[in-house]
Amino acid sequence: MKTVKEFQAEVKKEESVLNQLVKRGANAEVIEAQKRSVAKVKAELEEIKNTPTEKAIQSTATAGFITFDVVKDGKTTKESKKIAFVKHNRPVDTKRVDKYIYIIAQDKYEKAYPIIVAEAEKVLEKEYTVVDVNGNTIDKSTATDYYVVLDGQHRGTAFAKLAAAGEAIEIPNVHIRNKENIGEYLTDINEAAKSWDNKDKFAVAGLTTENEVIKTISEKIGEGFNPSTASLIYLGKKLNASLLNKVLKGEEIKLPKGATFNKERGDKFIILCKAAGMSVEQITKRYYIEGFNSFALSTNEDKAFGALKEIGKLTDSMAKIKSVKEGDNFISLLKDCMTIAEQGLGDR
Incomplete structure (x- = not known):
């Protein structure tokens, strides 16, 4: 079955053909036939938009109650709970x-796959932060309404989105595991996943360590930053895989030579970039922080931040920011901004 995007592309293609026929003054019968083709594809597009699969994909996961089929001592009981995650x-x-979503909607989901949850109140007792499917923090007053999904986040979210689309949903084969050390458990199950990348490792490492560096980078990854750029912003250096693996094992770590953790500086860089209109998607491109760090070394911190503060005042500032493709480009832009800062000029 074609996806919505594929149908949308086909509609665009058929409409383009129709426009060309009209411009060329084609035979009326040919034009009418093409109009029917356009109408047919549009109808197919509307039809697929109304399927449970597409409705669910476009939906926000429900924050309401869902039926969990909880397995205990060989027996299954139905529990009405809301879905939550460990932040x-x-x-x-x-x-x-x-x-x-597609697999579940097509009734191809293998119900033998277990979903592991913990009772939210038990997780909160361990002083972890628990959030609902939309990222809202859950406190003890409502914790009894929630199961925290430990293993099966993607499947749980898929079920929640199908429920939001109006489907009658039950989450099968749910097992409650109120683990003593949830962080270590998450590390173990995520490490077993083939697709576990550095973003995932940093995210889980943020749960298993008290190291402020790792926690800060983990938080920024949650906001959309990539690990290497977040490291450059807060440390001035990247963190290698072996160091990250030590954190996951609960071992003490030493920062790379020349790395200095400075949360205030990193936060300030991000705030000023956002003030200039830059999105996280832009800021996380490493050449901005690489250029900034080099510029700060060649001048000083005050001048570098002073220049960064002026970027939004440049004429066509966003176009100039987007044109940056390497650190040297950003250095040149900061030099222009430093001139504005030093001369007290207005927009230019």
């Missing part, structure tokens, strides 16, 4: 969620 656990990949 900073492995990020949810929307593409994987969409695949599960």
Whole structure:
């Protein structure tokens, strides 16, 4: 079955053909035939938009109650609970969620796959932060309404989105595991996943360590930053895989030579970039922080931040920011901004 995007592309193609026929003054019968083709594809597009799969993909996961089929001592009982997650656990990949939505909607989901949950009140007792499917923090007053999904986040989110689309949903084969050390458990199950990348590792490491460096980078990854750029912003250096693995094992770490953790500086860089109109998607491109760090070394911190503060005042500032493709480009831009800062000039 074609996806919505594929149908949308086909509609665009058929409409383009129709426009060309009209411009060329084609035979009326040919034009009418093409109009019917356009109408047919549009109808197919509307039809697929109304399927449970597409409705679910476009939906926001329900924050309401869902039926969990909880297995205990060989018996299954139905429990009405809301879905929650441990904050900073492995990020949810929307593409994987969409695949599960399709599998579930087509009745191809293998119900033998267990989903592991913990009772939210038990998780809160361990002083972890618990959030609902939309990222809202859950406190003890409502904790009894929630199961925290430890293993099966993507499947759980898929079920929640199907429920939001109006489907009658039950989450099968649910097992309650109120683990003593949830962080270590998440590390173990995520490490077993083939698709566990550095973003996932940092996210889980943020749960298993008290190291402020790792926690800060983990938080920024949750906001959309990539690990290497977040490291450059807060440390001035990247963190290698072996160091990250030590954190996951609960071992003490030493920062790379020349790395200095400065949260205030990193936060300030991000705030000023956002003030200039830059999105996280832009800021996380490493050449901005690489250029800034080099510029700060060649001048000083005050001048570098003073220049960064002026970027938004440049004429066509966003176009100039987007034109940056390497650190040297950003250095040149900062030099222009430093001139504005030093001369007290207005927009230019």
